[in-house]
Amino acid sequence: MDHDDPLLRAEDATLVVRAAEADVRAFEVLARRHGPVMRLYAEQMLGSNVESDDVVQDSFLTGWRRLSDLNDPARFRPWMMQIVTRKALDRLRRRRHHDDVDTVQHQADVARQPERIVETRMQLDAMWTALDRLPADQRRCWLLRETAGYSYQQIADELELPVSTVRGLLARARRFLTVEMEAWR
Amino acid sequence: MSDIDDVPVPEDDLDGHTMEELAEYLDRGRSPRDPAIEGSASCRLALSNMERLRELSLGALQYRADAEPDRETDWVDRLLATIRAEVRPGRDVPVPHPDPRLRLSMTEAAVRGLVRRTGDTMGGVVMGSCTLDGELGDPGAPVHVRVTAGLVYGAPAEETADRLRVRIAAALARHTTLTVASVDVVFDDVYLP
Numbered sequence: 001m002d003h004d005d006p007l008l009r010a011e012d013a014t015l016v017v018r019a020a021e022a023d024v025r026a027f028e029v030l031a032r033r034h035g036p037v038m039r040l041y042a043e044q045m046l047g048s049n050v051e052s053d054d055v056v057q058d059s060f061l062t063g064w065r066r067l068s069d070l071n072d073p074a075r076f077r078p079w080m081m082q083i084v085t086r087k088a089l090d091r092l093r094r095r096r097h098h099d100d101v102d103t104v105q106h107q108a109d110v111a112r113q114p115e116r117i118v119e120t121r122m123q124l125d126a127m128w129t130a131l132d133r134l135p136a137d138q139r140r141c142w143l144l145r146e147t148a149g150y151s152y153q154q155i156a157d158e159l160e161l162p163v164s165t166v167r168g169l170l171a172r173a174r175r176f177l178t179v180e181m182e183a184w185r
Numbered sequence: 186m187s188d189i190d191d192v193p194v195p196e197d198d199l200d201g202h203t204m205e206e207l208a209e210y211l212d213r214g215r216s217p218r219d220p221a222i223e224g225s226a227s228c229r230l231a232l233s234n235m236e237r238l239r240e241l242s243l244g245a246l247q248y249r250a251d252a253e254p255d256r257e258t259d260w261v262d263r264l265l266a267t268i269r270a271e272v273r274p275g276r277d278v279p280v281p282h283p284d285p286r287l288r289l290s291m292t293e294a295a296v297r298g299l300v301r302r303t304g305d306t307m308g309g310v311v312m313g314s315c316t317l318d319g320e321l322g323d324p325g326a327p328v329h330v331r332v333t334a335g336l337v338y339g340a341p342a343e344e345t346a347d348r349l350r351v352r353i354a355a356a357l358a359r360h361t362t363l364t365v366a367s368v369d370v371v372f373d374d375v376y377l378p
Contacts, residue, residue: 010311022272036250057260124248127241146239
């Protein structure tokens with residue numbers, strides 16, 4: 001993409017209006033702008049970066065087709081986040097019904113090792129590492145609650161778990177993250 | 186899932202409130218104000234911790250995404266290929282040709298693209314929506330063009346709108362046989378250069 005492209009500086013709302021009128025380039029800018037974070041989010045939800053590409057690609061395609069449903073174009077990002085959440089949950093459901101719960105390896109790359117935090121002293125890096133170290137079920141509940149804004153009941157329904165389990169997983173996740181982030185207070 | 190997850194985890198002392206309750210209260214933007222919660226020091230502490238972890242969770246994802254911007258983006262290319270294949274072309278717009286026996290046309294979507302490009306390459310504006318009103322397929326019928334755009338901060342609105350109008354009319358005259366009756370420009374945003 002051209003670096004002088006005025007679209008690169010355009011607000012989401014402008015790009016959404018154009019994309020809704022079939023401007024593919026405007027949608028490309030949106031996808032490149034928000035895709036990476038959605039991809040990481042999907043990766044953390046699924047515990048796999050193999051599927052996260054598919055989920056994000058599929059989500060943006062759904063987003064493109066339903067752009068006219070988006071009443072407030074400035075809300076593109078949270079709206080996309082909901083779509084990604086839904087697609088990721090679909091994957092999890094399918095996986096659950098194939099009886100291979102959480103068999104997919106979560107890839108921990110070098111950048112995520114705790115040593116790196118010591119070097120960089122970056123709070124967000126620390127948070128990332130902490131999220132990464134959460135057990136998959138806790139992390140999933142946590143992201144659904146704190147990133148996607150799902151209620152305890154919605155999480156329970158989506159993950160096919162009792163609410164009491166969700167409550168316990170969230171409490172444990174919160175406690176773990178609080179302790180991990182204590183040093184950055 | 187192990188059975189241990191069903192064992193209730195004892196809540197910290199929250200003066201009779203549960204974390205779930207506090208989370209929902211936070212979701213509502215702490216409004217309407219709940220004096221019982223706001224009056225409890227331990228609840229306020231739990232709320233501020235919750236808020237902080239929420240911000241950090243989102244922040245951590247964003248930070249990571251920014252830290253690895255060059256991770257492969259093949260998925261974007263695949264996405265765009267699919268999208269391009271399903272763009273709705275819209276109505277046909279006649280295109281001028283010196284040979285009267287040839288009837289050429291371009292799609293409405295392509296005409297809108299032409300209008301947007303005309304604006305984007307002018308400098309000083311970022312184009313928004315573009316509407317073409319009128320009988321597009323009928324050469325000679327008046328067509329009203331309406332565009333929205335963002336104006337670069339500090340640029341004179343009236344003068345920029347005039348320039349944009351002239352450019353759009355010229356581009357449409359060059360590439361189509363549309364009879365442009367009017368070009369309305371609405372600036373609905375201001376952006377920094």
